[in-house]
Amino acid sequence: MGRRRGVMTESFKYELAKDLGFYDTVMNEGWGGIRSKDAGNMTKRAVELAKAQLASQTR
Secondary structure, three states, X not given: OOOOOOOOOHHHXXXXXXXHXXXXXXXXXXXXXXXXXXXXXXXXXXXXXXXXXXXXXXX
């Protein structure tokens, strides 16, 4: 299986990191420095935002 292409833009990832409070870790250590829990919370928040955007478009 090939490597999967990311769906989120880099700027969106940084925005989420700022909102969730681990932006400094990303800046100091890179994405590999964040905890699994933080990565999961980032994904969860991205899904929530996508659902909200889709819901507002269908109204």
